[in-house]
Amino acid sequence: MAALPTVQPDITLLLDMEGVIREATLSPSMGGESVDGWLGRPWVEVAGEMGGEKVKRMVDDARVTGISAFRQINQRFPSGLEIPMEYTTVLLGGRAGMLAIGKNLQAVAELQSRLIAAQQTMERDYWKLREIETRYRLVFDASNEAVMIVSAANLRILEANRTAIEALNSPRRRNEDIAGRELLHDIAAEDRDAVREVLARIRERGKALSILVHLGPEAKPWMLRGSLMTAEPGHVFLLQFTAATDLSASKDKAEPSTIEELVEHLPDSFVALDETGIIRHANQAFLDLVQLGSKASAIGESLGRWLWQPGADLSALLSNIQRHKTVRLFTTSIRGELGTETEVEISAGTGEGAPGQIGVLLRNVARRLPSGSESDFLRTALGSMSEQIGKSSLRQLVKNTVGVVEQHYVKQALELAGGNRTATAELLGLSRQSLYAKLNRYGLDDKEPDAEETPED
Incomplete structure (x- = not known):
């Protein structure tokens, strides 16, 4: 019978019943290392900081069951080199000791590193492709x-x-x-x-x-x-x-209105809405603000599509215009198609001569917001929460943060509604009883109800 091929382990350790190394043998592939310093030392001591517990388990398992499961450790050699190894421990007959057999996993680790690098390269290529696709779509639609x-x-x-x-x-x-x-x-x-x-x-x-x-x-x-x-x-x-283009007809066509030209070249964004908030006209500055390439992409869309709080802000704006005919210094944020956010100040109004039409002017105020603004107050309040890390539990930190944010938006909604409790509750999606509880909690219930509210409010 032909001799069966044998495979020599990379490391073979002969241990006594206490796990002390008595002999150590290396394969020719690891001949550059010397392990004479291991002899007479417990295996746990030479297994590295992270491998000691695994070695102890393998030794204990071999004593009880005769063989241990395979476990991976980073084996540190006397030269200082660390190599990932996979070991199993076998109990010798007659309780003469144990044999620890190790396999070098360095090639496997390198292969895993290459695989991770390849996956990262594929992910980067994927996002580059998505970026190209986004640009193509913007050019296509614009x-x-x-x-x-x-x-x-x-x-x-x-x-x-x-x-x-x-x-x-x-x-x-x-x-x-x-x-x-x-x-x-x-x-x-x-x-x-x-x-x-x-x-x-x-x-x-x-x-x-x-x-x-x-x-x-x-x-x-x-x-x-x-x-x-x-x-x-x-x-x-x-x-x-x-x-x-019919050239003869274009010659007879009247010159564009001077007012329309002025609106088109305004440095501030301007849109004309119908009574439901749908855009009927927009100038170039508005297209730049919301990052659209053509007017056709904006006409017929709701202005609320780009507002920071699409439903609440547009509802509050239209409600105030319907009630007062004009709105000034209405502060909100515009979120563009490419993800940028811009702080804006809105002035809007409607006239008797144009029923159902609303003119809206949006001014970029991101660079001139005062340091004491509500947004800065919220940032400052939330920033101070980081100082509590290590002093409070995560649950308490989350609870305190939710309280700060909730107080801020209840106050903002109250101001947007002009103090009207019913309108404030609608903006926040709360019942009036829940709103009153929050006003009491944050000390905001210091005003008398508006005349528009019912006695129950």
Whole structure:
């Protein structure tokens, strides 16, 4: 019978029943190390600071059951080198002692390190890809042109920006998704053959000259140009539609209103809302504030979409305008599409000559907020909580922090509602009884109820 191949352990330790090393043998792969200094010393002492407890368990398990489970320790050698090792301990016959067998895990540790490095590289690449995708989406949606990505196989629309969606839909179905629709169905019948020819030339040559086509239910004129792109699972057309301008009509058109030009070039943000808070007009400064690339992305959206407290702030603003016709020094925060937050001061009003319309001016006050503002008060109060670390339990720290924040927002809501308890409770989503309890707790119930409130309030 052929001899079976044997594998020599990297470290073999002969121990007595007390766990003292009597002999130590190293494999040739570890011949550079000398372990003569281990002889006569307990194994626990040479196992390193973190491995002593594991060694003790292996020795105890071998005495009781005859063999211990595999355990990993960082073995420190007399030269100072630390190597990750995996040991098991076996009881010798006749209670002659124990044998500790160790395997070098350095290669495994290096492999794990490489795996972690590869995972981190993949994660960085993923976030870079997400950043590129975000930029592409912003450019795609911000374009004033109607842009579509159309399958070259069946001419169905795969993706379209907001301008394209509005061009192909009727005013009543303005925001309806057009993905999956066949492009030719939305092109005027007399233009379809010309579009097919252009797409055929694009498929052959990669691009073609622009042509005039009519799109959507209103058959408005657009200049079409396109190119061919490679994508999974096949090729796609990138089509760009530019609104065709009637030059003769534009000459006869009246000059833009001087007031509109002034509003458009204001350094402060301006929006015109309807009575429900939907944006009907916005100047360029507002688009910059909320980080949008085109007015089409803002028109038809609620102003509350960008407010720090979308529901509460807009409701409070509209409520005050409805009651007083004007609002001044209304402080809040605007959160842009890319995540930036800006402290703003709002002035708004409506007039008899424009029923149902509200003009809103938003001024960036982040650089001139006084140090004694409410936001600074909240930051200071929360900052002082860190001084209690180590002096109070985590539960007490959380409880105190919640109390500071709760007091701040109850006070803010009370001021926004002009002291009206019922309106304050609605802003905070509380019952009046819960609100009264909090006012008493924080010493804020020092005003008489407004005349608008019922006697129960």
